[in-house]
Amino acid sequence: xxILLAKDLKKYYGEDDTLVKALDxxxxxxxxxxxxxxxxxxxxxxxxxxxxxxxxxxxxxGNVIIDDKDISELKGDELCIFRxxxxxxxxxxxxxxxxxxxxxxxxxxxxxxxxxxxxxxxENVIDTLGLNEKLKVLPSKLSGGQQQRxxxxxxxxSKPAIILADEPTGNLDSKTSQDxxxxxxxxxxxxxxxxxxxxxxxxxxxxxxxxVHIEDGCIV
Amino acid sequence: xxxxxxxAKLEQMLDDAIDGKFVETDYDESRLSRLxxxxxxxxxxxxxxxxxxxxxxxxLETFISDISHQTKTPMTNIKMYTELLLEETSRDSEASxxxxxxxxxxxxxxxxxxxxxxxxxxxLSRLENGILAVEAREEEVDKLITTSIAAVSAKASLKNxxxxxxxxxxxxxxxxxxxxxxxxxxxxDNAVKYTPDGGSVEVFSEKFEMYSAIxxxxxxxxxxxxxxxxxxxxxxxxxxxxxxEGVGIGLYLTREIIEKEDGYIKAVANNKRSGGELxxxxxxxx
Numbered sequence: 001x002x003i004l005l006a007k008d009l010k011k012y013y014g015e016d017d018t019l020v021k022a023l024d025x026x027x028x029x030x031x032x033x034x035x036x037x038x039x040x041x042x043x044x045x046x047x048x049x050x051x052x053x054x055x056x057x058x059x060x061x062g063n064v065i066i067d068d069k070d071i072s073e074l075k076g077d078e079l080c081i082f083r084x085x086x087x088x089x090x091x092x093x094x095x096x097x098x099x100x101x102x103x104x105x106x107x108x109x110x111x112x113x114x115x116x117x118x119x120x121x122x123e124n125v126i127d128t129l130g131l132n133e134k135l136k137v138l139p140s141k142l143s144g145g146q147q148q149r150x151x152x153x154x155x156x157x158s159k160p161a162i163i164l165a166d167e168p169t170g171n172l173d174s175k176t177s178q179d180x181x182x183x184x185x186x187x188x189x190x191x192x193x194x195x196x197x198x199x200x201x202x203x204x205x206x207x208x209x210x211x212v213h214i215e216d217g218c219i220v
Numbered sequence: 221x222x223x224x225x226x227x228a229k230l231e232q233m234l235d236d237a238i239d240g241k242f243v244e245t246d247y248d249e250s251r252l253s254r255l256x257x258x259x260x261x262x263x264x265x266x267x268x269x270x271x272x273x274x275x276x277x278x279x280l281e282t283f284i285s286d287i288s289h290q291t292k293t294p295m296t297n298i299k300m301y302t303e304l305l306l307e308e309t310s311r312d313s314e315a316s317x318x319x320x321x322x323x324x325x326x327x328x329x330x331x332x333x334x335x336x337x338x339x340x341x342x343x344l345s346r347l348e349n350g351i352l353a354v355e356a357r358e359e360e361v362d363k364l365i366t367t368s369i370a371a372v373s374a375k376a377s378l379k380n381x382x383x384x385x386x387x388x389x390x391x392x393x394x395x396x397x398x399x400x401x402x403x404x405x406x407x408x409d410n411a412v413k414y415t416p417d418g419g420s421v422e423v424f425s426e427k428f429e430m431y432s433a434i435x436x437x438x439x440x441x442x443x444x445x446x447x448x449x450x451x452x453x454x455x456x457x458x459x460x461x462x463x464x465e466g467v468g469i470g471l472y473l474t475r476e477i478i479e480k481e482d483g484y485i486k487a488v489a490n491n492k493r494s495g496g497e498l499x500x501x502x503x504x505x506x
Contacts, residue, residue: 206489
């Protein structure tokens with residue numbers, strides 16, 4: 001059973017002479033617990049695709065179905081809450097909240113949703129990501145690799161239906177990248193977490209269970 | 221009135237779940253919406269555990285058919301050469317000692333192959349069923365590498381292959397020495413198998429913040445990008461090597477062991493560099 005389904009997604013900008021087809025009929029299905037990477041060069045449409053999958057942008061036509069829900073049916077606040085509950089994001093630039101501790105960053109999505117924290121699970125996540133000794137500090141005290149580990153923990157904390165990772169190692173050196181990718185791979189297995197990762201780098205893409213190539217707005 | 225409405229809604233949620241068609245209706249800050257979301261999560265995870273059971277059943281099915289397929293070839297060969305051997309010996313004084321030697325040698329070779337296969341399968345099943353637990357603790361990486369190299373050195377010297385080990389004395393990681401040894405021996409064995417006579421195999425380690433890596437680099441043909449995802453599958457063998465010795469279970473067992481220790485394994489594609497390279501990543505801390 002697929003947790004994420006994209007059906008004939010199209011995103012066009014401009015018209016007539018200036019028409020740009022950023023996405024031109026992309027269909028994709030991701031199974032529960034799968035770790036998939038989407039690889040393409042810059043301008044291939046991979047970021048546009050990720051924005052559609054995450055409900056950050058609307059397609060010109062086509063559907064995105066996450067956990068049996070067509071997200072084009074959702075409006076405003078509904079979409080916002082849906083994203084908070086169903087999608088975990090990992091960005092190139094970490095995007096942690098600078099004024100609160102590492103621990104508070106990790107449990108933020110749960111607290112925002114007014115849910116109680118599943119302590120055992122969170123402890124396991126923190127352990128796996130090697131963050132035990134950093135919980136009380138502010139994100140600014142951490143190295144880039146450590147900040148990205150916090151971002152992974154935050155994405156995992158609310159047990160979202162899917163995690164979308166956009167060039168998760170784009171701001172890290174190659175040694176640190178290997179660590180972060182390894183953790184993504186092992187946590188996906190350990191916690192049965194579905195992950196879709198976008199990258200332009202073949203070697204990074206190879207870490208996933210399955211690789212999807214995108215070129216000129218189409219899956220090849 | 222309000223209570224009745226809520227109960228009616230809850231009842232509807234249950235009915236829909238029973239019919240397998242529950243979908244969340246509202247996404248807002250109300251408790252009911254949160255409840256719907258939790259209910260959906262719960263249903264999702266129970267669907268998942270059913271799917272996993274089904275997957276496990278299918279896996280077992282293919283495993284059994286794989287085993288019967290893999291044991292068939294050596295068995296048939298043993299049978300054939302035994303018959304030839306009997307035929308030859310029945311010719312008494314006219315029997316060719318050369319033929320007899322050749323058949324006996326073939327039988328012994330097929331026998332070893334079968335022995336290795338059964339041995340690997342036994343280990344694999346014990347590992348997967350948790351009869352033999354993988355118990356990771358802090359160990360020296362160099363110790364692991366040295367003992368593993370020792371296990372394949374005889375085979376390497378037969379082919380005049382030199383195995384070098386660049387030491388990293390202070391490096392420690394979390395792993396089960398016995399099982400990880402098994403895993404690394406499989407990788408080295410593979411490296412020796414695919415390296416031409418007189419070639420070399422290099423082993424070195426490096427340390428990251430979370431993982432320690434052990435690289436095994438050989439002079440063989442390496443792994444192509446298309447094969448990358450497949451090499452760790454059960455009974456997979458390189459497309460050019462279908463006829464060679466080996467049963468293609470080693471790397472599968474290796475990956476299973478490493479994953480049980482929360483580590484992972486990766487292959488470097490041969491378009492990136494000449495030769496083959498496999499990298500094992502072990503956790504630095506439990």
